Amino acid sequence: DAGITQSPRYKITETGRQVTLMCHQTWSHSYMFWYRQDLGHGLRLIYYSAAADITDKGEVPDGYVVSRSKTENFPLTLESATRSQTSVYFCASSEFLANTGELFFGEGSRLTVL
Amino acid sequence: AQKVTQAQTEISVVEKEDVTLDCVYETRDTTYYLFWYKQPPSGELVFLIRRNSFDEQNEISGRYSWNFQKSTSSFNFTITASQVVDSAVYFCALSEARIGNQFYFGTGTSLTVIP
Numbered sequence: 001d002a003g004i005t006q007s008p009r010y011k012i013t014e015t016g017r018q019v020t021l022m023c024h025q026t027w028s029h030s031y032m033f034w035y036r037q038d039l040g041h042g043l044r045l046i047y048y049s050a051a052a053d054i055t056d057k058g059e060v061p062d063g064y065v066v067s068r069s070k071t072e073n074f075p076l077t078l079e080s081a082t083r084s085q086t087s088v089y090f091c092a093s094s095e096f097l098a099n100t101g102e103l104f105f106g107e108g109s110r111l112t113v114l
Numbered sequence: 115a116q117k118v119t120q121a122q123t124e125i126s127v128v129e130k131e132d133v134t135l136d137c138v139y140e141t142r143d144t145t146y147y148l149f150w151y152k153q154p155p156s157g158e159l160v161f162l163i164r165r166n167s168f169d170e171q172n173e174i175s176g177r178y179s180w181n182f183q184k185s186t187s188s189f190n191f192t193i194t195a196s197q198v199v200d201s202a203v204y205f206c207a208l209s210e211a212r213i214g215n216q217f218y219f220g221t222g223t224s225l226t227v228i229p
Contacts, residue, residue: 033217042120042205042221058216090159102149103217105159 003027006106014114018077021109023091032059032074033103034066036087037061042102049074049104081113118208119143120220122203127196128228135223137206143167148189149207149217159205164218165189196227 004025013019023032034046035058045058047066055066063085065077078085088110092103119138124132129132139148150162163173175196184222193200206220 035219040221043207043217043219045216048216088157092159102161102164103151103159104161105151107158 004091004093004104004106006089006109006110008019009107009109011030012112012114013081014075015082016080021076021078021089021091021111023074023076023086023106025072025093025104027076027093027095027104028071028112029093029095030071032067032068033092033094034064034074034076035090035092036060036085037090038087040087046076075100078111081111083113086113087111115218118206118220119217120204120206120223123221123224124224124226126226126228132192132194132228133196133202133225135193135206135225136145137189137191137220139187139189139206139208139218140203141187141208141210143210145210147209149209150180150189150191151205151207151219153203153205153222154199155201162191162204163220193225196225198229201225201227 007022030051032049044060046060047058048063049055049068052068052071067075068074078113088108091106091107094103095096117140146167149203152160152162163180170182179192181190203222203224205222208218
């Protein structure tokens with residue numbers, strides 16, 4: 001089925017390790033986003049991308065790296081994971097300009113950093 | 115400053131009661147968009163509604179209704195005759211045309227409908 005998929009859905013890692021969360025969408029949406037969800041903070045934007053090879057920082061980008069070599073993929077990498085990065089991560093995409101269209105979310109990736 | 119405020123952290127209602135979830139936003143833009151998303155216990159985020167700043171007409175969809183009032187910068191969400199399946203976390207969000215590409219989410223309201 002078409003849609004937006006994230007992998008892995010669950011990941012446990014240790015402090016200092018590199019972790020990559022994958023995001024793949026089949027709609028050819030131009031815009032893609034990474035959010036983290038934490039209790040008391042709602043959803044906070046980490047990075048977003050307007051098109052292939054175009055990325056920009058969101059509200060909480062520190063400690064994260066993204067790339068977008070293909071329209072359909074938008075991986076998020078934690079180069080050296082910290083406990084504060086324990087969270088649920090959501091990837092999203094949008095067909096129109098981000099300020100007019102709704103976001104379509106993946107199912108989320110729950111990351112635990114020990 | 116918080117652009118979207120959902121002051122109600124948790125709400126519990128008994129099934130069949132009506133419940134209103136409050137959302138107050140802050141923006142200087144004249145063109146902006148407001149959204150509601152639902153996050154059921156399974157965790158996915160489900161789009162419910164989008165409203166642009168030029169359309170203050172209230173909307174009703176089944177048991178759901180939305181009251182958009184620019185004068186008070188509010189976009190409240192009412193569930194009529196609540197059901198257990200309505201139990202979820204509900205997020206209000208704002209997107210500003212001038213800045214673009216960013217959605218500002220509130221911290222969410224957790225609704226529990228008690229059978």
